Amino acid sequence: MLEKKEQKRREGLPELPNLNGRKPVLRFAPNPNGPLSFGHSRGLVINAEYAKLHDGELILRFDDTDTTVKPPMMEAYDSIPKQQEELCGYSAHRLVIASERMDKYHDYAEKTIETDFAYVCTCTGDEFREFRLSKSNCPCRDNDVNENLELWNKMNDSNGFMPGDAVLRMKTGMDQKNPALRDWPAARIQTNPHPRVGSKWRVWPLLDFQSAIEDYLQGVTHIIRGKDLMDSTRKQKLLYDHFEWNYPETIYWGRVKVHEFGSFSTSQMKKDISEGVYSGWNDPRLPTLSALFRRGIRPESLRSFWIELGLTQKDIAVPLSTLYSHNTKSIEPISPRLAFIRDPVKIDLSGEFPSKLVISSHPEEDMPNRIFEIKNSIFIENEDSGKPVRLKDFCDISENGDVESIDRSDKRPIVHWITEGIETQLTIAEGKELAHVQGLLEKHNYPIGTIVQLERIGYAIVEKDGLLMVHD
């Protein structure tokens, strides 16, 4: 009999391919040349969710094998694990630091040489590019194993080759259809000291080699990576084939662009911060995780945001408002209401009205009440003045401040107001600019870091010296 298949909308992340009852081992491998940013949060969230979903393991790996182009930043080794935990809700099961596993990479590099799957190439980059394009062998390819071993030693010898003089190449074949796969480079010489291990090593593996070896050693079952690394997968598979290892399942995603963030690179941010363009890594204008957290974007919002975007290979552009709508859902129930009066205008009240009001801090949730002692005047925003309005939770007044009704008597606009307040600055990150709005903030004693909702304005977070806009 034919079974009717129920087609329901799939919720959440798609199934991990070829799991076959295994507990998956996933990894996220940032370069600690700077702190985590919005882009990293995708990899973190998706990998961590899968690991949690299937009771598997998450590996946090520092791919810190470049001391020249992307020199490691020591603080990042501390800040990244902390932020990983904050974002994912649990800390990674394993922490791997590539620079401390160099002996393994060297062992395997030597194995590739000994098994004649690698050779030391002393051609220049330009020379090799020609060979690659013309599918012709470079002269170094004919070195025998012993020659290669000798040259390898010379790469490792501080009196031997200098950076740029020689690289180790995998002998994948110059006749590969895909030019990217032709005898790809696996290791090169760097003499800049590494901040963690100094000058202990001279020959450092490149990503395709280091990552491939480490994934094997860690028993990684599933790799989730950008589709820009598709050729990386193919290169690594050739290495796995040589060692007769099984390559992990690989899932790719496309590029994500957030228009409001424009293009930031870690190195550019680093430069701008040192030049004082930004106040620090958590400057609200920056797309770093610390800035987002500071701005009141909650970890669970980032998680549901990325899960909803899913794992398609499409390159997508998402407006920040999508992230905000996720965030609103999580902060709305916990945000007490406060009045913030921009451009305040004092209104003298006349007529009958109570001298004390107790107003709730949230329309639905149970929160401590706000208590107002009302004297003879209140403040409203200039924009709301000059017309009859309803003071929210208080009374109807005329344009002159005559109290016309305690109960709501008509459909006049409802405005927020305040008896007295503290001169406060609200900071708003608008693209690459910071806008500041002065106003009178209702008295409160919420601690720093509390997200409040400024009535009729939006959400803001309490900072030491004022308010920082979350979003509206």
Add this chain to the structure above:
RNA sequence: GCUCGUAUAGUGUAGUGGCCCAUCAUGAAGGCCUCUCGAGCCUUCGACCCGGGUUCAAAUCCCGGUACGAGCACCA
């Protein structure tokens, strides 16, 4: 140049031959509720890149276009 990938409403996304005159979210418009321009609820708008082919039947398979993106680094 070579190689690889992707194409469903404004934006994301579900959907792997019939349940799809296509899902959900977000957005926009309107309404309800509410003493916030917040939250919630309701309604409406809006899409299968193009052209062939296979098939009784295609968003789903095949071929060819087109568009966009990526790799070919001594970065990750």
